Amino acid sequence: MFSGKEGSTARGFYYSAVAWMAFGMVVGLTAALLMIWPDFIKNSVTESLRQYLTFGRLRPVHTNVVMFGWLSGAYFGTMFYMLPRLGETKVWSEKLGNFTVLWYNLTIAAHAVALMAGYNTGREYAEQPWPIKYATAVMFLLVALNLFMTAARRKERELYVTQWYMLGALIWTPIIYAIGNQFLLPTNPISGVNDAVVNWFYGHNILGYWFTPVGIGALYYLLPKMTGNPLYSHRLSMIGFWTIAFVYGPTGAHHLINGPVPQWLQTVAIAFSVSLIIPVWTVLTNFYGTMAGKWSLVRESVPLKFAVAGASFYFITCFQGPMQALRSVSAVTHFTDWVVGHAHIALLGTFSFIMFASIYYALPRLTNREIYSRPLQDWHFWLSFVGFSAFFISLTVGGLVKGFMWASTQSDPTQFIEVVRAMKPYYVVRALGGAMILSAQLLFIYNIYKTATAGREIRVGETAMPRPADLLAAGGATSDA
């Protein structure tokens, strides 16, 4: 029943992930439009459908589908592509892999349906009812099993840094997921303020121990491949790995600064958040070191453009993060749209961009076909980049305006509406940016579809994609797969 063809799991994850991305972004854009025209759905659907389509129902569909359907799906595809190649082996079981693809699709669909139907536990990123939490945990475990077996059977015994990051994430994520989702117990035993403490342990560490390491791991794979330069410093990347592993964990309570949690917990979270500068610095040093002398390639290669833009957005994210954790800064930015901007620059600007680069890099090698259209790739990049910049700047500036309006002592709760009114132009720009991002992804999906069905076939012996690196420099960190 399930295909055992080489590369079929990675392809399955990639194709599904981009479809979920389109769905998740349509929902995100709808939510963004509701912030401008709150009644536009109410006025355009029948009474019986309205309950499924309010902001409060759509928002968790958006967040869960883009985080677990799109980004995690793309991560799975990338790991199923990179890990066998780094180990010079094959995926342990493509059959199990294809079963996992099916399982993952059903799980994400269940998220979307249940959340729209109003099954919501009231915990951010952990909204889904418990049977779906089990399905998600099983999904992570199936991926972890397959990839650990793959790694155990690798022929190249040396572990490259990408493997450390990805395998580490596969160990951490199921644990964090289980703790953060109330130990997967249907009774939700953790109550009171500790519910918030545990929720944010999870909400932050799903970023720190899943989205960050896999994304960074992929970047460490792509950069040497695409530039032809060896990784600037393997040792630095290892320091980065272990400091992330150590420093990220205790930062969750920075979501509760000045809130009803013990002062010591806040202080620990702040101290560790500021220390995150260290792993970030290792990543960025390595990034610039590896790029050295190869910046001219960026002009010619779209995947490299995405990687460079992603790394730059990563820099902004990680500059914001430690700052936001300070009590005085949090006092202004917390609860505003600034935070939504921060969430998107991490997950969309950085890690989604790295995944676009990964897909452009891996797909020709998985399908043996060239990417169908180069101009479409350019459009994909520029629309995503400009759209995202508008999106991010509007939320960041709007968030600051909001925060400072609140801080001015004159505004009492009944005048809250003044702030709502002041946000409107920022919400309009956000929605415009979102529309650009969504259109870019539709072009991307069309390009992928055409690549898989009508891309020029690559003959044996030919490199998969005419990469500038092949023309300008010989040799890379590792041999090409």
Next chain:
Amino acid sequence: MKKLPLYKKLPVFGVVAFLFLGFAITITVAAPLMDKELYQPSPQAKPLDALASKGREIYAREGCWYCHTQTVRTIANDKKWGPRASQPGDFAYSNPALLGSERTGPDLTYVGDRWPDENWQIKHLQDPRALNPDSVMPSFAHLPQADLQALAHYLVSLKDNTAPDLQKRADQSTEADIPDVYKKAVNPFAGDTAAIAAGDAIFHKSCWSCHGATAEGNGPAASALKPPPANLRKSALTRSEQFLFWIVSEGSKSTAMPAWKKAGLTEEQRWQVVSYIKSLGGQQ
């Protein structure tokens, strides 16, 4: 097969990676979970009745908490959201905690002090833009009446449970009912036209939706309210400044009239709006 030198590293790597995370789990999950103080109910914590609990479930289900927080921070910026900052014990009976992470709409920790009337709440839930044309809150008119009632009952229950109760029904009270602290209060702005102008501005932001732009008790929310909002032009003639200041500060018990002391008007602002009401009687 040749001996694989690094093979054993994988399990070792796994264990070390796990231990690194274990450090974080120990200090930021296990330690708070074992801290008994965090579960001690505070004077503010109050178990909800059955209808309010149902309302809270609907609040979680409809995702109200993506736009509304229920936590007043310990900083000056948050003072306007209520008389006291939230403490761990306030949430002793809360599961889920529903602290929220964004304020697209107002904090609701003490919303029952601001909008104490269930009918007002239902009207607002059904059509937020009727009361606040620029609101971006969704309309919940599609919810069954029972759900709206439960939600409204829950929202009204969110109030400060620690302050002394100085509330009475305004329309059933006379000058004799004014609590002592208010009896002795003196309007610092008596006759000051600048204060009347300031009160005018406050009135047309905070009061008109019930009392009407002309203060005759006929604002857009009025039809939903029982008892109806008072005709303040009449009150200007019949009530003393002290009486008005008391009701404006403490609200009117079991009616829609908010306690503005808790709903975000400073003492100065409350006197200004009282001066304005008085001026409607043509006496100042």
